[in-house]
Amino acid sequence: MSESTVDELAQYLVALLGEHEKSRRIIVAVAGGPGSGKSYISQLVCQAINNKVEDIAVVVPMDGFHWPRSHLLAMEDPEHAMQRRGAPWTFDSEGFVATIKLVRNSSSKVVCVPAFDHAAGDPVFDAIAVTPQHRIVLVEGLYAHVSEEPWVQVGQGLADELWWIQPADSAASYERLVQRHIAAGFAPDRKGAEERIARNDALNGAYAEQTQLEATRTVFN
Template sequence: MSSDKNTQETVDELSRVLVEALGQAGGQRRVVVAVAGTAGSGKTHLCGLVRSAVNASSSSSSSSSEGEVCAVLPMDGFHLSKAQLAALDDPDAAMRRRGAHWTFDARGFVDAVRRVRDCASDTVRVPSFDHTVGDPVPAAIEIRPSHRVVLVEGLYAHASEQPWAEMAQLADELWWISPCSAAQCRARLAQRHVAAGLAADMAAAELRIATNDDLNSKFILAHRLAPTRTIAN
């Protein structure tokens, strides 16, 4: 976002929207919001800020000790594992293009969101992603009964191809993160790739962005559902 002030104003607005939606739901179901954007647009960071704001607001307005009301369900845990990629027809291409829509367990992702939506009184366990080993970690994230608002975050959370497109029926809102600066997105991505060990240096990171991330961003821009809200970031 362009400034700390703008960031806080955006987070405050979004948290108010979610708290109001939570009140309208009346505790009968979870409120699900699908948050998407191109690679490096700041989805994860924004979701973390909004989650904290919603939980703080809920805590200050309620004497309940049930726990946090807002959780984030990241798409990252639904990467195909390296072993699964190795079993594909072209394992070298699969590893090189890891992060493309076809290198994810799309059905598993959508079904997990459906369980979160439909089984509001249950604990739903979903995988996370361990960047140290480069693979998903099964059942590492818990969406508990106290979690009444769930932010589903990922590059393909608005993809219009099946089965991703089922998110249109599962989510109460579709939030699209629109980056203010393409250069800032690339810088975020490059730093992330180096930190995760996906690139040896910034030059290698830029090459990875050009040959993989840019392709993924072009795909989602051409194949996405219409958002209910666009957020400048």
């Protein structure tokens, strides 16, 4: 994504913030398929905003709401649960929605949200502080636009904007996903990574697209 596009998106949100009362936050739900670049773009836009107006933007990643491995291993079929990690039911969806409600309705208070430690393979609770200074919040994750409960509460009622990240090059997006799985140790080699994508990421991505709310903006990456 070009620097000019990132700057345009950042400027748009800063201007949108100026159209609302000072006590109100702008919440942007950023979604896209696996490997689309939603996390990366959210961070770029957040940084660009903070370069314009010091420290008013923050990213809240849905990945922080993964159920811990201990929770998945306690399920009826722990092996299947670990293989399907990333599926909707492997997230604390109720906790995610409740946290975004706090972010929306508690703009004068600090709201602590979890992040995901990829090295440890588990969420880290209270890793990110959304402070009263943060007026623009980018909530990014695969299921941020899902039209089914409880996810839909974010897209309908809590978020001001719904941005869908669409890869301009699907082959490059797929390759990013392959390399990510190998680097994270989820697969020993390309074959293993592609098998993981087929049995997990592809299913999750299809669900996100099939249940997707209409986006207010499509961002090509």
